[in-house]
Amino acid sequence: MGERTAEYLLYLDATLTEIAHLAARGRAAYDSDIAVARACQYSIIRLTIDLERLGEPWLQAHPDVPWSVIRGMRNRVAHDYLTVNDDIVWAVVTQHAPELRQVLTAEIDAARSSLDIGGK
DSSP states (O other), X not given: OOHHHHHHHHHHHHHHHHHHHHHHTOHHHHHHOHHHHHHHHXXXXXXXXXXXXXXXXHHHTOTTSOHHXXXXXXXXXXXXXXXOOHHHHHHIIIIIHHHHHHHHHHHHHHHHHHTTOOOO
């Protein structure tokens, strides 16, 4: 694994960690606090950027990453935000992001090791 790819995987891991912290606040916080809702939506945009940094060859080598769905959600949040469905955003935050992290755990751990960064 190249150093740049390892760094990008750690950026992705940081975003997934932040998403997990937002999810831990609960749906009531999402529904009642616009800052939490916007942070969740922004995190989807950031997740997409983190994946884009890894490059098309990496994405093609990882068919388990639902790239077109992630990119579509990012486009909706960034450009058509008036039609964002909060149930879908919440599903991304609480279900899909943790699933993505699970799929990529070994690769993120390898990135951490290759950069000689300890801990999670």
